[in-house]
Amino acid sequence: MIEIDDVTKYYGDRRVVDRLSLTVPAGDFCVLLGSSGCGKSTTLKMINRLIAADAGQIRVGGEDIATVSTEQLRRRIGYAIQSIGLFPHWTVEDNIATVPRLLKWPRARRGDRVTELLELFRLEPETYRGKYPHQLSGGEQQRVGVARALAADPELLLMDEPFGAVDPLTRDDLQAELLRIHRAMKKTIVFVTHDIEEALRLATHIAMMQEGRIAQLGSPIDILEHPASEFVADFVGRQGIGLKLLSVRKIADRMRPGETAEGEPLSLDTSLRDALSAMTTRRTDRLPVCDAAGRKVGAIVLADLVR
């Protein structure tokens, strides 16, 4: 759990973070969303003390971070950035094992951990562990970057626009993988982005930031349905808000259990937006739904999407 308590940061005379308070519960995926210069990155970097707060207190797991040595603190917090920052003269294995090495894990345990992480990110361990960063594609580099952040199994993962520099297709893959990993590992993640679609897709909570303050804190649906201010409504985008709502809701929310329909079934965690898209292309107003095991459990009906 992270508690940011009345924190302020100045750059010269400019107050970039202004008496900000935010609590991120354990296991949460919290996205700091806002345009550039709103203080979201600064807020993130104050959590691992890459930037020192001028006032206020930040607690990680109940402990005031100002009382811990910065190196000790950072070794237990994963950190991934947009420019990735892989060490070009180290292999993938050495890059991933950076923090375990700093924590003086024995060599064998480090090797096992690297294998485990490469598998988690669907990079064939024996092919990839000996490669150098310049031999990887942009998407592979970012996977290694995130794997490196997770290497020492940190309780908390900080991510500063990690997918900002990859192409849309790769970004889509990386987002899906991050969601999968978040569900599987129950890490607390604080994620900075300026991309509303990315925030809606990933977040359990979005902290919408404006001029160093939190303009609104809520679930993606809250933010879409009840924007707290003109600013939030503008940022979220008045156009296409209905489609955005469909994209954050799942079939599971609107399914008619036990009913049946013809055709290829959709899975329970498909978004309503994708369900609408499937109905449109298949020229039908109802489709069957199956669970993760592939069993048909019900049907989704067009009228229920707009309910």
Place this chain on the structure above:
Amino acid sequence: MTVQPSLADRRPAFLLSIGIHNQVLFVLVIVAVAAVALSGFVGEAPNRLVSGRPVPLWAAAGPLLAAGIALLGAALAVASLIRPSRTLHCAVAVFAAALLLFVLAAAGEAAGLLARSASPASRISLGPAFWVLAACAALAVGDALQRLDAGIIAQLVTVVGIASGMVLMATVGTFDALSLAKEYEIHRQVFAEAMARHMTLVGASVGAAAAIGFPLGVATARRPGLQGPVFAVLNILQTIPSIALFGLLIVPLSALVTAVPRLAAFGVGGIGVTPALIALVLYALLPVVRSTSVGLTGVDSAAIEAGRGMGMGPGQIFREIELPLALPVLLAGLRIVTVQAIGLAVVAALIGAGGLGTFVFEGLGQYAVDLVLLGALPAIFLALGADFMLQILTAALRRRFAL
């Protein structure tokens, strides 16, 4: 639409591909041929002070070596006209290396032949045709290696091969009749000392410059505000002519020794090794500081931020990230400094520091070109050798770190 081959194009395929494919090699061959045709391969003089009578290659060397040189030259000329391939470049490298050794052997043989019919005081020196021919052969080797994109090992093998050929010829006495060898014979004792002194001057000054310049470079990389003043001072030092700097140091150092006589016991003095070392270090500082600073500031800031974010301390980041990533640039700086110091140390002989420059200035005073060469040639070879070794080291590091 298909084009009917004209009659003229029904030549065999290998003739079709003839043209000047390797311009560099072609020009080298032309230059070498012109030099051999128009100037002396060796010069024969009745004593060391008068300039010699030029003797062309065909008249000076024995028929076997002269024919060998002609054949190799012809082969290289043909090679420049054929469509290039790896095999061809390999052949050019081997032929050119052989040509270089043949030219050296021919010079030795020519001197031996001429010496038989001349008085003992007469001098047989190397002529323009020799120098041009040797240089062209060496350049052809280098060009072929470059076209082959030869790795470290191949370059090393070539250099060691040519060098051991030269050493072998020197040991069996091939060059004994050449005036250069005679000068060496006369100065044998002093030569070893001068060589050792020269290397000491270079080693000590480069070492000291690295010891002072490296921390200074780190400081300027850390504090950009320092760059202005530091580089201003070092740039000014670099613009002082070396002879002037050696001269300028005499006054303060003499004053220092007068004030603290005990320093003289440590070899400090207005002339000699002390001012030479100081001047060499001052000249070496700019490249060392500049390359350290540039190397460190060139390190990807994302890697440093990632290192900090993962909990590496400043020392760890410096040792494990910044230093290895800056190392190729650092070594490039060291290369420049070493080569520069080898050249500047020649001038240091003027203020009594010893070294290879002793022969150069003595030779200049006596108008004895061979004595000048006795100082200059080893300095050139030292510089080339140091450059080559450091280049190899840099390449090996780049490969190790896959940069």
